[in-house]
Amino acid sequence: MKTSLIAAAAVMLLSFGANAANTMKPHHEDALDCRTCHTTKGKFQRPEAETCIECHGGMSEIPTDPNRWDKNPHSSHHYEDLLECTACHSEHKASRAICSECHIVEFPNLK
Amino acid sequence: MKRRDLLKAAAILPVATLGMAHAASADKKEKMSFDEVYDLIIVGSGFAGLSAAYSANKAGLKNILIIEKMIAYGGASAICGGIVCMPGTKLQEKHGIEDSAELLVQDMVKVGRGFNHPELAMTMATQASTAYDMMMDCGVEFKDKLLRLGSHSAPRGHIPSNASGGGIVVPMHKHLLEKGIKFQNRTNVSAIISDDSGVSGVAVQTDFDSRTGKFAKELTYKSRHGVVIASGGWGSDKQFVKTTMPVYADLRTTAQSGATADMIKSLLAAGSLPVMLDMYQLGPWGSPDERPAGPGSFFSDYAFSEGIAVDPKTGKRFVNELSSRRTRSEAELVVMQKGTKETPNYPFTFCSEETTEHAEGFHAAYRDGAVKKSDSVAELAKRHGVDEATLTQTIADWNEIVKGAPDPFNKPLDVKTELKAPFYSFRLSPVLHYCMGGVAITPDAQVIDATTCEPIKGLFAAGEIAGGVHGMDRLGGCSSIDGLVFGQIAGRTAAKYKANA
Ligand SMILES: Cc1cc2nc3c(=O)[nH]c(=O)nc-3n(C[C@H](O)[C@H](O)[C@H](O)COP(=O)(O)OP(=O)(O)OC[C@H]3O[C@@H](n4cnc5c(N)ncnc54)[C@H](O)[C@@H]3O)c2cc1C
Numbered sequence: 280m281k282t283s284l285i286a287a288a289a290v291m292l293l294s295f296g297a298n299a300a301n302t303m304k305p306h307h308e309d310a311l312d313c314r315t316c317h318t319t320k321g322k323f324q325r326p327e328a329e330t331c332i333e334c335h336g337g338m339s340e341i342p343t344d345p346n347r348w349d350k351n352p353h354s355s356h357h358y359e360d361l362l363e364c365t366a367c368h369s370e371h372k373a374s375r376a377i378c379s380e381c382h383i384v385e386f387p388n389l390k
Numbered sequence: 391m392k393r394r395d396l397l398k399a400a401a402i403l404p405v406a407t408l409g410m411a412h413a414a415s416a417d418k419k420e421k422m423s424f425d426e427v428y429d430l431i432i433v434g435s436g437f438a439g440l441s442a443a444y445s446a447n448k449a450g451l452k453n454i455l456i457i458e459k460m461i462a463y464g465g466a467s468a469i470c471g472g473i474v475c476m477p478g479t480k481l482q483e484k485h486g487i488e489d490s491a492e493l494l495v496q497d498m499v500k501v502g503r504g505f506n507h508p509e510l511a512m513t514m515a516t517q518a519s520t521a522y523d524m525m526m527d528c529g530v531e532f533k534d535k536l537l538r539l540g541s542h543s544a545p546r547g548h549i550p551s552n553a554s555g556g557g558i559v560v561p562m563h564k565h566l567l568e569k570g571i572k573f574q575n576r577t578n579v580s581a582i583i584s585d586d587s588g589v590s591g592v593a594v595q596t597d598f599d600s601r602t603g604k605f606a607k608e609l610t611y612k613s614r615h616g617v618v619i620a621s622g623g624w625g626s627d628k629q630f631v632k633t634t635m636p637v638y639a640d641l642r643t644t645a646q647s648g649a650t651a652d653m654i655k656s657l658l659a660a661g662s663l664p665v666m667l668d669m670y671q672l673g674p675w676g677s678p679d680e681r682p683a684g685p686g687s688f689f690s691d692y693a694f695s696e697g698i699a700v701d702p703k704t705g706k707r708f709v710n711e712l713s714s715r716r717t718r719s720e721a722e723l724v725v726m727q728k729g730t731k732e733t734p735n736y737p738f739t740f741c742s743e744e745t746t747e748h749a750e751g752f753h754a755a756y757r758d759g760a761v762k763k764s765d766s767v768a769e770l771a772k773r774h775g776v777d778e779a780t781l782t783q784t785i786a787d788w789n790e791i792v793k794g795a796p797d798p799f800n801k802p803l804d805v806k807t808e809l810k811a812p813f814y815s816f817r818l819s820p821v822l823h824y825c826m827g828g829v830a831i832t833p834d835a836q837v838i839d840a841t842t843c844e845p846i847k848g849l850f851a852a853g854e855i856a857g858g859v860h861g862m863d864r865l866g867g868c869s870s871i872d873g874l875v876f877g878q879i880a881g882r883t884a885a886k887y888k889a890n891a
Contacts (some may be wrong), residue, residue, distance in 0.1 A: 325597070349754070357468045357556035362564060363575075366461045377462060380647060381469060381681060383758060 292366070301371040304390060331364040338362075348384040352376060399548035424591055424612035428611045429453040430884055431592055431613035433579045433653065436467030436557075437870055438620035438853025440562040441877025443571045444524055444886070449885035451615065454571045459578040459598050460648040464559040464863030466748050466854070466875065469646060471750075472555035473537060473547045473686060474525075474874070475867035476518040481548060484534055489544040491515035498868065501541050501714040502861020505666070510859040513833045514868075514875050518540075519873035521549075528565040530558050532574060535770050537802050539691065539866035540712040545804060547867045553688075553750050555870070579653065582617060582660040583610060587889040588847025589617050589660065600637050600648050606808070615884045616848030620877055621653035621839070623854040630654075633820065634668040643822040644673060644683035652802050653855060656753075657829050660849065663840040665857035666827035671864055674718035676821030678736060679760040683823075686760035686816050688751030690739050691866075694718075695818060696807045701725045705780030707788075708737065710799035716863040721818040740815035756814070764813045774815065783808050824869060828857035835880035852876035 288328045303311065316330050317323040317346060338363040352367065354360075355378070367389070368374045374389050422745040429451040432439045435458040455793060462468065477489040495516040499506050509877050530550065537547035550557025567573070578598040583591040591612040595605035624630050625645030632639035643649075658664060675687035675694075693699075694711040699718075701708040702725075709721035722737050731733030746752045746761075755761040762772035791797045792806045829851050830838040834876075836845035837856075853873035860868065 347757075355556065356552040356554040357560075358462060358464065359556065359560045361463055362559060363461060380682070383681065383684075 328363040417706045425609040427612040428455045430615045432618040434620035435463040436465035437873030438877035442618045442881035445878040445881035458575045470555035472550040473867035474548045474870045507858035529561040541714045589849040610764040618880045619851040624651035627651040639799030641822040663838045667827035671824035672719035672820040672822035682821040685751035685754035692737040692749035693741040696745040699739040705776045736817040834883045850880040852880040
């Protein structure tokens, strides 16, 4: 009993530790915990695009804000909807639009 | 030695000792199990890889895997302009354009300065219509017009309806998904695995991060029908470019960041015969005022065609604006050499407003400042540091040519547009655009062995990673068709190939 309590405490500490290192996006903070997205058993893995799409809907349902470069990455003529969400969006670090590898463009509202 | 190390060693050993490595691996045969098994593995998800999957599937193979090391699928093919030059299609017929495979090959050999492998060039041109049929079958749509790119003797450039290579690779990718073909991204192929019967699989790194080179696991995949390499060029590999062609070391490149030399190195390690590895194509439509292959480069194809290009130092035209990319780039470099770091002498191309109205890329290039508007010759001259009187004369001379006077540079004129203000101009400086070289292949896409000059069993290559089709330099809109044709051939050859046969 005692050992399992300690083990449980250790697990909690560990997950808190992970939490502290991996901050979440503000709009996720209240609603989610690690296992909302990291659904596979065992070691945390990068979630599939489907995990995001379940709540947010697919690209076509999320229009990009109009911008002066006329770029709409959610209907890009290079990739259409074949891109995974995590190609551009990161949860635990700054997101980075892959279009900016070639194009001059900024998305001030990139989440 | 662990199994993985052994395989790696086998993959990187010089050809002469490969036999020994085979013996060693044969010894441990019972331990040589692969982590996964497929009918056919294709490396790369661009034109060539997709076409290989398409034809292999048609030929009856079921369990096909396309491996892509980047997050985004499609490589250069997805980000490219998507112009496909094909002779003898229904669209050409509809527009009443006379053309033939022979005429295309003539153009290719001229631009390739005779370095083309004739059988490969002929195969590409004569089978171009099969690529057209494949694209139609996959739901690709082209605009209802044809473009004549530099050095092509007929308008044969087919433009995807969305003016991007994505207009080809996305429908093809989706078509293949429907057919049950598997795609696996973020997976780097790190070595080609051979056994006694030939090439039998690949070593991969999963969850590969192309920015850091980190990965999760190293695994081995078996491929029953040999392996198709469709990994594209290596223009982003500064070290490899510099080592093979030191003079181009500082040029900017149009290549995507994943276009590194790892796969050509693996092919060489597997004993492939290299051809023309030091030959690179430059894009004469690069500009100091935008990133390589920005929207201005698409606009400039129209300015080259309907307008003219001028050397600021002389105020005169300096090249046939529709000559080959090599001729134009070399001429531009000569013009640039007249400048200094402090006062550069960038050549520029310009056209009338009428041309901008149908030029892809104009809107974005003008908005972003790469293309500039001048309301008079005086303004244009001032902007580019040209003598106004000479420039006025150059424009008047050109307008005579448009009316029918002979052109000293012999530029073909499909559209006759008078040059008049307002002018839209674009400064030029060549960028590294395409790897002419690669591994030597047979017309049925088998990779050739460097020691025997015979095909390597079970190793197939298509697209930019293969060399020889275009010789020393290639025509615009001819890389897409190269990958689409030889990709299909590689898929068919692989489907017929059986290990131990
Ligand atoms: C900006 C631009 C515009 C262009 N416009 C045109 C045009 O209009 N018409 C035309 O004909 N040509 C054009 N080209 C050239 C043409 O796009 C390319 O030559 C062609 O797409 C190459 O096709 P591919 O299938 O051989 O390779 P790619 O499309 O580059 O595909 C190769 C794929 O293999 C992947 N890969 C590489 N190594 C590995 C590895 N070790 N493991 C796993 N995956 C790997 C790469 O990441 C890449 O996605 C253009 C090129 C650029 C850059």
